[in-house]
Amino acid sequence: MTIGLDDVVAAETGLSHVDGEAGRLIIAGHDLEELAGRLAYEDAVALLWRGLVPEASDPAGLLGQARARAYAHLAPLGPRLAGLTPVEGMRLLLASLLDAEEDHPSLVVGAAGVAAAMAVRGAQGLAPVAPDESSSHAADILRMMRDAPVAAEEARALDTYLVTVIDHGLNASTFTARVVASTQAGILSSVVAGLCALKGPLHGGAPGPVLDMLDAIGTLANAEPWLDDAMARGERLMGFGHRIYKVRDPRADVLKAAVGRLKGKSNRIAFAEAVEATALKVLGRRKPGRRLDTNVEFYTAILLDALGVPREGFTPLFAAGRTAGWVAHAIEQTRTGRIIRPQSRYVGAWPAEAA
Numbered sequence: 001m002t003i004g005l006d007d008v009v010a011a012e013t014g015l016s017h018v019d020g021e022a023g024r025l026i027i028a029g030h031d032l033e034e035l036a037g038r039l040a041y042e043d044a045v046a047l048l049w050r051g052l053v054p055e056a057s058d059p060a061g062l063l064g065q066a067r068a069r070a071y072a073h074l075a076p077l078g079p080r081l082a083g084l085t086p087v088e089g090m091r092l093l094l095a096s097l098l099d100a101e102e103d104h105p106s107l108v109v110g111a112a113g114v115a116a117a118m119a120v121r122g123a124q125g126l127a128p129v130a131p132d133e134s135s136s137h138a139a140d141i142l143r144m145m146r147d148a149p150v151a152a153e154e155a156r157a158l159d160t161y162l163v164t165v166i167d168h169g170l171n172a173s174t175f176t177a178r179v180v181a182s183t184q185a186g187i188l189s190s191v192v193a194g195l196c197a198l199k200g201p202l203h204g205g206a207p208g209p210v211l212d213m214l215d216a217i218g219t220l221a222n223a224e225p226w227l228d229d230a231m232a233r234g235e236r237l238m239g240f241g242h243r244i245y246k247v248r249d250p251r252a253d254v255l256k257a258a259v260g261r262l263k264g265k266s267n268r269i270a271f272a273e274a275v276e277a278t279a280l281k282v283l284g285r286r287k288p289g290r291r292l293d294t295n296v297e298f299y300t301a302i303l304l305d306a307l308g309v310p311r312e313g314f315t316p317l318f319a320a321g322r323t324a325g326w327v328a329h330a331i332e333q334t335r336t337g338r339i340i341r342p343q344s345r346y347v348g349a350w351p352a353e354a355a
């Protein structure tokens, strides 16, 4: 029995494949590098949903309409977001759609984009901004979050990010979504559950702490002693290590290249690169033979920071991108008609035998 399910195959999927030895990610039959930075998020959603969701044939129009429909439900909840973190706010907003019995795939993805933007604003005490149906999903999310115009290169960078995180095998949040879907609970419940699993720092909650780490390090001269001390205290270096990748996460390079295209938008990239190199050296020394390398969260932090997203908003944006994947997995799993129900090994006390 494997505790933590490391090598257990719990589902069959046609959505994505992670090759941890080769550092390769295949999404709907394409290498990540063929899609990210080349395809709008809407088109990546259509590709992922092909054969699963009939409405995927016109994703551009659908996500625009979906954002508008979702906003009509969600905008009245704006005042309830004050005092909540963006993840808490996004969870509240998405869960509130349950009452409206909205279980349409595109509506859920549209709602996730609106909810991410609203939750980031709400946490700052700012009122929600209405969507623009005619805009691309990425550009509209950024505009709704900022209430200011978005440059084409910024929209492209966010598109690259959303496509990069659209799906990733049976990661913890996707597994969670599939477990919920396997009970026939519905798409939206599966997505809300996925968000709850994503928020932890060992999964999608890591990119904010990556920036905290870079801030705490402060200067290049301090990088090696700081990282070494952190590891001596038994702390984990955020943005490094992965259950499946034993080499560099291919998403890290895609996002690093996207930050590079945002000329003049990040003053952190050179510093981040230097810290990354030092961290890999320290990890190799402190954990020899563990094959720890950079994961997606490291350059996620640099990219979203360069787009002006506050660090508490990183996880909601991750969730907004991943929602299309959770939806697709929920549909795939629901169709199997089989509940996911593993076993546990009992290590507690046994009742005293009757004499």
Ligand code: ACO
Pocket (backbone or CB within 6 Å): 201, 202, 203, 204, 206, 231, 235, 236, 237, 238, 239, 240, 241, 242, 243, 244, 287, 290, 292, 295, 296, 297
């Ligand atoms: N920093 C320092 N040490 C690490 C790190 C890290 N980032 N990651 C793993 N290790 C060490 C562990 O302490 C352990 O050492 P030990 O065997 O001497 O005790 C060894 O490497 C193996 O670690 P596990 O916890 O068994 O690895 P696992 O596959 O379970 O964990 C995880 C993967 C959770 C991502 C881990 O690498 C981690 O905590 N990373 C930091 C947080 C992070 O970046 N999360 C984002 C992941 S990407 C994503 O989910 C989208």
